[in-house]
Amino acid sequence: MTRRNVLYAQSGGVTAVINASACGVIETARKHRDVIGRVFAANNGILGVLTEELIDTGKESARAIAGLRSTPSGAFGSCRYKLKSLEESEREYHRLIEVFRAHDIGYFLYNGGGDSQDTAHKVSQVGKRLGYPVRCVGIPKTIDNDLPFTDTCPGFGSVAKYVAVSVREAAMDVASMCETSTKVFILEVMGRHAGWISAAGGLAADKPGDAPHVIVFPEVPFSKVRFLRKVKKTVDTRGFCVIVVSEGARYADGRFLADAGNLDAFGHVQLGGAAPTIAAMINDKHGYKYHWAVADYLQRAARHIASKTDVDQAYAVGKAAVERAVRGDDGIMVTIRRTSDSPYRWTVGEVPLHRVANVERTMPKSYISKDGFGITARARRYLAPLIRGEDYPRYKQGLPQYTRLKAELTAKKLPAFSVEA
Amino acid sequence: MTRRNVLYAQSGGVTAVINASACGVIETARKHRDVIGRVFAANNGILGVLTEELIDTGKESARAIAGLRSTPSGAFGSCRYKLKSLEESEREYHRLIEVFRAHDIGYFLYNGGGDSQDTAHKVSQVGKRLGYPVRCVGIPKTIDNDLPFTDTCPGFGSVAKYVAVSVREAAMDVASMCETSTKVFILEVMGRHAGWISAAGGLAADKPGDAPHVIVFPEVPFSKVRFLRKVKKTVDTRGFCVIVVSEGARYADGRFLADAGNLDAFGHVQLGGAAPTIAAMINDKHGYKYHWAVADYLQRAARHIASKTDVDQAYAVGKAAVERAVRGDDGIMVTIRRTSDSPYRWTVGEVPLHRVANVERTMPKSYISKDGFGITARARRYLAPLIRGEDYPRYKQGLPQYTRLKAELTAKKLPAFSVEA
Numbered sequence: 138m139t140r141r142n143v144l145y146a147q148s149g150g151v152t153a154v155i156n157a158s159a160c161g162v163i164e165t166a167r168k169h170r171d172v173i174g175r176v177f178a179a180n181n182g183i184l185g186v187l188t189e190e191l192i193d194t195g196k197e198s199a200r201a202i203a204g205l206r207s208t209p210s211g212a213f214g215s216c217r218y219k220l221k222s223l224e225e226s227e228r229e230y231h232r233l234i235e236v237f238r239a240h241d242i243g244y245f246l247y248n249g250g251g252d253s254q255d256t257a258h259k260v261s262q263v264g265k266r267l268g269y270p271v272r273c274v275g276i277p278k279t280i281d282n283d284l285p286f287t288d289t290c291p292g293f294g295s296v297a298k299y300v301a302v303s304v305r306e307a308a309m310d311v312a313s314m315c316e317t318s319t320k321v322f323i324l325e326v327m328g329r330h331a332g333w334i335s336a337a338g339g340l341a342a343d344k345p346g347d348a349p350h351v352i353v354f355p356e357v358p359f360s361k362v363r364f365l366r367k368v369k370k371t372v373d374t375r376g377f378c379v380i381v382v383s384e385g386a387r388y389a390d391g392r393f394l395a396d397a398g399n400l401d402a403f404g405h406v407q408l409g410g411a412a413p414t415i416a417a418m419i420n421d422k423h424g425y426k427y428h429w430a431v432a433d434y435l436q437r438a439a440r441h442i443a444s445k446t447d448v449d450q451a452y453a454v455g456k457a458a459v460e461r462a463v464r465g466d467d468g469i470m471v472t473i474r475r476t477s478d479s480p481y482r483w484t485v486g487e488v489p490l491h492r493v494a495n496v497e498r499t500m501p502k503s504y505i506s507k508d509g510f511g512i513t514a515r516a517r518r519y520l521a522p523l524i525r526g527e528d529y530p531r532y533k534q535g536l537p538q539y540t541r542l543k544a545e546l547t548a549k550k551l552p553a554f555s556v557e558a
Numbered sequence: 559m560t561r562r563n564v565l566y567a568q569s570g571g572v573t574a575v576i577n578a579s580a581c582g583v584i585e586t587a588r589k590h591r592d593v594i595g596r597v598f599a600a601n602n603g604i605l606g607v608l609t610e611e612l613i614d615t616g617k618e619s620a621r622a623i624a625g626l627r628s629t630p631s632g633a634f635g636s637c638r639y640k641l642k643s644l645e646e647s648e649r650e651y652h653r654l655i656e657v658f659r660a661h662d663i664g665y666f667l668y669n670g671g672g673d674s675q676d677t678a679h680k681v682s683q684v685g686k687r688l689g690y691p692v693r694c695v696g697i698p699k700t701i702d703n704d705l706p707f708t709d710t711c712p713g714f715g716s717v718a719k720y721v722a723v724s725v726r727e728a729a730m731d732v733a734s735m736c737e738t739s740t741k742v743f744i745l746e747v748m749g750r751h752a753g754w755i756s757a758a759g760g761l762a763a764d765k766p767g768d769a770p771h772v773i774v775f776p777e778v779p780f781s782k783v784r785f786l787r788k789v790k791k792t793v794d795t796r797g798f799c800v801i802v803v804s805e806g807a808r809y810a811d812g813r814f815l816a817d818a819g820n821l822d823a824f825g826h827v828q829l830g831g832a833a834p835t836i837a838a839m840i841n842d843k844h845g846y847k848y849h850w851a852v853a854d855y856l857q858r859a860a861r862h863i864a865s866k867t868d869v870d871q872a873y874a875v876g877k878a879a880v881e882r883a884v885r886g887d888d889g890i891m892v893t894i895r896r897t898s899d900s901p902y903r904w905t906v907g908e909v910p911l912h913r914v915a916n917v918e919r920t921m922p923k924s925y926i927s928k929d930g931f932g933i934t935a936r937a938r939r940y941l942a943p944l945i946r947g948e949d950y951p952r953y954k955q956g957l958p959q960y961t962r963l964k965a966e967l968t969a970k971k972l973p974a975f976s977v978e979a
Contacts, residue, residue, distance in 0.1 A: 209727050213734075217738045218738055306860055310572055313634075314632070316602045441727065525956040535948075536722060
């Protein structure tokens with residue numbers, strides 16, 4: 138059989154486990170020497186393909202590649218660069234195929250969210266149109282958990298675990314001090330379009346009444362009156378109130394809470410966050426002492442508290458992508474299929490890329506409690522297995538030892554290409 | 559020998575390891591049945607002593623007490639309530655002794671920061687004056703690391719580890735995306751008066767040029783011009799810039815950065831944080847895309863990533879407090895003594911409480927680099943051992959299993975006492 142090369146690329150916001158997928162790809166590819174020649178990784182995602190900056194992963198030791206499994210961030214660099222329709226971005230799609238041809242890429246594995254799956258689909262189409270044979274397989278990744286046809290998206294489970302653990306810990310802190318000090322604690326989490334991450338905060342509670350007492354979802358139009366009433370009732374009953382708020386929380390008219398007219402010293406609107414905004418609301422109405430935290434990148438980079446389930450799934454989709462490409466699959470995205478809730482069991486599946494493109498998976502309404510401020514038993518059943526298991530990185534001198542690759546670029550063979558940002 | 563009872567109380571802001579000190583106290587007291595009768599813990603700190611709300615730790619199983627070692631927050635509740643001078647707070651001091659007498663307290667162990675050590679000292683004096691024999695021993699605790707005569711304060715090492723790990727992880731995230739996305743990441747950390755915690759962020763770097771690239775200390779008057787220049791230079795050289803800013807950072811005239819005139823939708827000043835403030839500054843001047851995080855309580859509650867050194871020391875000072883009280887010591891605070899930097903070695907020492915009261919330990923100038931934005935080798939030598947070792951809590955279903963006590967109050971024997979808040 139002819140040996141052809143693999144090109145793997147990471148796309149969009151990175152996660153605590155996207156490198157575990159890379160590890161799955163490279164380790165598996167190395168086991169298929171009969172059909173796979175070299176394994177390249179694009180430098181900074183699809184940009185690196187366009188500019189022909191291909192990292193030769195063959196230069197990395199087995200140990201370095203194994204280390205990727207427990208290294209957060211994007212080891213090869215990622216980017217936010219979206220290819221448009223075949224017509225609008227024709228020049229780029231053709232360039233991709235040109236680069237593939239120059240480096241004999243027979244397998245293109247694209248690791249990202251919805252936009253990336255769309256790109257992978259189009260690359261597959263363009264390859265066919267131009268008569269260049271390449272097997273395109275999408276590998277799911279997004280902390281937003283919004284890809285369709287996969288039970289969950291690698292990256293989400295670890296953010297979910299970080300948020301649940303952080304809420305549980307901070308709530309205990311507030312509980313022990315609330316008699317004379319802080320009565321309200323607010324944690325702002327990511328998820329601009331969907332409340333998956335904020336819902337995960339609900340896992341911190343073991344039983345009714347446990348923190349978090351209020352979750353502010355992007356799916357539920359924010360009512361200041363109802364929210365403030367709920368906070369007061371919680372403080373009256375429990376002595377304190379722990380709130381998880383999504384950065385995407387918004388009023389009925391669509392305005393983000395975070396954009397509710399906050400001005401910084403320079404008159405900028407950008408300063409705010411949802412957490413400080415609702416903190417100020419609460420203080421204004423009830424006068425409670427409050428604290429707020431904004432987790433931001435910490436939540437998606439927190440490999441130190443990654444979910445083992447998530448790490449295993451991230452690795453598995455990388456591995457499966459190679460195996461399927463090798464056996465002849467093209468134009469598919471690998472998925473996680475849940476076969477049982479309890480005990481939790483999953484396997485790897487697949488879906489044609491054309492079905493994935495431009496479909497966003499929103500959180501079911503049945504996951505949000507009737508009053509709009511909590512999660513249901515059904516949400517718990519779905520979410521709970523995703524944060525299970527710990528998968529600690531190696532530590533040295535008290536700090537996690539994350540892998541740094543050599544990331545040597547292979548020699549270019551083509552004229553330069555100008556990327557239009 | 560007569561058996562007398564122990565009263566243990568937690569004070570001020572709680573930490574990830576103050577319960578490890580409680581564990582050290584109770585487990586050690588249980589080994590001294592010859593001289594120690596019951597072990598009480600005040601409900602909500604000194605407030606619980608004044609109101610005679612004493613938790614009978616004898617009702618807790620050995621397993622529950624052992625679980626305190628890995629449980630964050632204050633298991634018995636803590637409070638912010640400061641007793642003043644002997645003259646101003648005479649009524650309170652007398653009440654404390656009255657409660658001691660009612661419950662035959664022979665050992666008062668007070669676990670807190672500078673103010674608490676001052677209170678412990680005064681209680682010891684009042685006991686003598688009123689002819690009531692009680693041995694008062696202070697147990698150090700504060701994430702601020704500002705107690706004198708102890709090499710470090712239990713609680714600090716775990717915050718330091720949390721901050722160093724978080725900076726390392728978030729920096730990798732930014733590094734992988736900076737080509738097309740976020741160029742500046744800012745983490746705001748605690749430490750209103752001293753830069754110990756922000757300095758710990760510096761441990762994230764393995765070698766020169768590693769993140770964090772800029773640390774904004776409360777000790778160094780903030781110069782916007784110099785700061786913005788440093789950020790630009792870093793982005794120009796490294797492609798991105800990671801900043802750790804202390805919540806206590808301030809201008810030369812004493813104004814906090816966080817109070818630099820930020821207004822929320824209601825015209826409040828309180829909204830800001832140092833991180834969003836400098837983020838806006840950077841965006842205004844250089845236009846870089848930025849992200850910021852505010853760790854707030856997450857950093858001091860993060861038992862999941864506690865420093866083993868810190869946990870061991872927290873336990874050790876609790877244990878030593880009982881041992882010293884039993885052997886007859888009174889009016890001392892237990893300390894951590896460093897006997898060697900490399901290999902790191904420490905032992906438990908002590909200092910008379912009257913020397914501790916009202917002395918704040920600031921960070922040496924020699925710990926801050928010449929340009930004011932980094933830490934020196936000397937700071938590293940001091941800080942590095944404090945974050946060493948991991949001490950993971952037990953997990954179940956993906957979440958840390960922290961101990962909840964029964965916390966049964968013992969019967970009151972005195973008339974009620976009204977506490978003036």
